[in-house]
Amino acid sequence: MSQNAPIPPLNALKAFRSVGRHLGFSIAAEELHVTPAAISQQIKNLEAILGVVLFHRNGRETQLTEAGQILLPGIEKGFNELENAVRVCRAHGDSSYISCNTVGAFAARWLVPRLPNWTERHPKVDVRISTTSEWVTFDRQDIDLAVRLSTGQEDGLQTELLQVEKIVTLCSPSILGQDPPLRKPEDLINHQLIHFAPTNGRINTRWADWLELTEIDSVDPNRGIFLSNGMAALNAAIAGQGIVLAPKTLASDDLERGTLVVPFDIELPTDFAWYVIAPSENMERPEIRAFKEWLISEAKMNDKG
Template identity: 35%
Template sequence: MSLPPLAALRAFEAAARHQSFKKAAAEIAVTPTAISHQIRLLEETLGIRLFDRRPRQVVLTPAGHELFPVLRDGFASFALAIDHVGQRTKTRSLTVSVLPSFAAKWLLPRLPRFQAEHPDIHLRLHTSPEVVDLPSGVVDAAIRYGAGPYRGLVAQTMFQERFVPLCSPMLGLKHPEDLKDCALLHLDWLRPDDQTPTWERWGSAAGISGLKLSGGFTFSDDAHAIQAAIAGQGVVLASRELARAELDGGLLVQPFGPVIEGHTYNLVHTGRGDHRAEVEVFGNWIVSEIARSQEHSKPAGD
């Protein structure tokens, strides 16, 4: 593609728009002489006059009138495209809705790794137990726990939830029968179903009866229930994945099985929007973190 020098085209467009070499020079931050020189160069390149020079005035020739709107619209398109690309780079962000317990126990401890691996993405967390309307655009994606269905949305399964008895090592539990003499900690689930991890369900899977199903503390948040277990206030039936840090650090132990399965955690989004690429990056990172977590040896009871 053979084109005249860009500086000459820019000088002509500004002079034609202002109908003044002086005003064009002020806009581009050069001297009027420089504007005159660039336009003379353009005219010599094209072999045609673009301006009639008159005392204290310049007027477009018919050729100048023909060229001006094309260059005006072209430079406007350049500016719009460059601004769009620049803004997208500056605002490469991702807003994700997350359950408070998942944010506190699983996501937040791992966020430094995400930031280190993807420093160009600014992650915003919207923590709430309430379901956010994704098509509204308030958030770009959500991490949801449950069976779905997620109609009209794209759902990427993160991991299958698994619940086990967890307690402080100070309690010294060795066998499932020991639970009959322990306080049991409970979780108050918003939408209980046949996959809800209750002590009744766990006792049935373990083949034991006589557990103290009444009494003890009831919590609305996994994080608080796990903290109570660390303090030795009882045994909690909790997510092994969410309590990974406490298990690895020896603050909690899984004294025995069995393991009961819950629903899956899913990264859900519309598949549309300006941040689809960031959602994909975040989803792939979660998958890698799950794989990293599963490299740990399996505890007793599996």
């Protein structure tokens, strides 16, 4: 190919980048939301344009050829610079906004109720909140920062502690005085357990482990209501449907209002806490730094409360 030959189509390069990173056509198709056949066609077109073979395919195994190994680092670097340039350009647009990603329960129970405080201080900076249980891919999802449960060790990302988490028992105060009452852990045998099992599996909210910690074997840990949605689990507890084992942060406002109480002081240990997470370059934007600092100040006020 001559030095003045046009650059191959962006979609073909994007397909090559994804297949090269994952060494799999099906995974690349899932990542780019197209069919494996479409990915295969893009790779064939790119190989025809470049005049080289980029992958060896042997059954389910995919390997880069020598030419593919030469091409991939440059394509990765090019896309990273392109995506960063787009982010910087958007940051200097007429409409200033911050895109924040978190899980649905944290958004609904903690973040959204506090947003008026941010808007009052920063009326010209909008906040766009997206929610997902999957881990964030900052360079492909147009996300500025995320709030997630983490150990604080995330490769290539800047993390800052927002809120220490505690896994506690939660229920409506009306349950405490029911007949039969709920006064000690052994009384759980007479009440319904609400099981909250997060789909991302990052925290342990298993009743079996809590009961083992309390050395109680008279309560069946496999009975009750099973929910994967944190908001649904907390709403069930507020409605008096049983006792849930869940992150205390998600219930902080309910505990303050008195719609939920912690019946027992026994906590299930966890290594996870809520962190503000972002690529280091994103923190160069003043409004993102300000939003991160505001989040931390709100968390400190929550602790004092």
